Amino acid sequence: MKKILLITGDFAEDYETMVPYQMLLMVGYEVHAVCPDKKKGDSVKTAIHDFEGDQTYTEKPGHNFQLSYTFDEVKPENYAGLVVVGGRAPEYLRLNKQVIGIVKYFFEKDLPVAAMCHGIQILTTAGVVSGRTLTAYPAVGPEVTIAGGTYKEVPPTESVVDGNLVTSPAWPGHPSFIREFLKLLGAKIAL
Incomplete structure (x- = not known):
């Protein structure tokens, strides 16, 4: 079974953590959801971001999301792909040298990476977006x-693919985002 690494953290966006996690499990991947300084079974608090006509998104308490793997046990070479979620967590996750090292590894090996919303802040800190076209919040x-x-503005329901990278502005883009990530992973879904 192929393994996917999902990096999340406290106050990551609720849907952007739970939906990719559950969808990837649903199609048969083993997903290791991790957060620095936390272990398997620990939880992160998520935040629900919504678009309600204000100048920016609103934020409400989300769920407690239970991590499925211990961050300190992550070996990037054991994973077929990486998911970087959005929300506020990337603000501090991008300060973690191990997180940045993991992201760089996936780009150096040209492995599939899916990043959404503010998760792109981790990619910019890792120095892996130069010369690429992508979207973000x-x-x-x-x-x-x-x-x-190159920042490409697309509707929030869409995604942008550039080589091994798929990005989307926000959780309304999950159908496109997950579909394109699965293509990068080489998954085949028969209907």
Whole structure:
């Protein structure tokens, strides 16, 4: 069974953590959801971000999401792909040298990476977006440009694929985001 690594953390976006985790399990992957300084069975608190007509998203308490693997036991070479979730967690996750090292590994090996919303902040910190076209939550767009990438504005229901990388602006893009990530992983779904 192929393994997928999913990096999340406290106040990651609820849907952007739970939906990819559950969808990847549903199609048969073993998903290791991890957070620095936490172990298998620990929880992270998520936040629900919604679009309700304000100038930016609103934030409400989400669920407690139970981690399925211990961060300190992660060996990047054991995974077929990486998912980086959004929300507020990337603000501090990008300060963790191990997280950055893991992200760099996946890009060095040209393995599939899926990043959503503010998760792109981890990619810009890792220095892996230069020369790439990607999307993100619009407020993260300037970071993509500063890091040498090309920010592409797309509707929140869409995703952008560039080589081994699929990105989407926010959780409404899950159908496109997961479909494109599965293609990068080489998954075949028969209907």
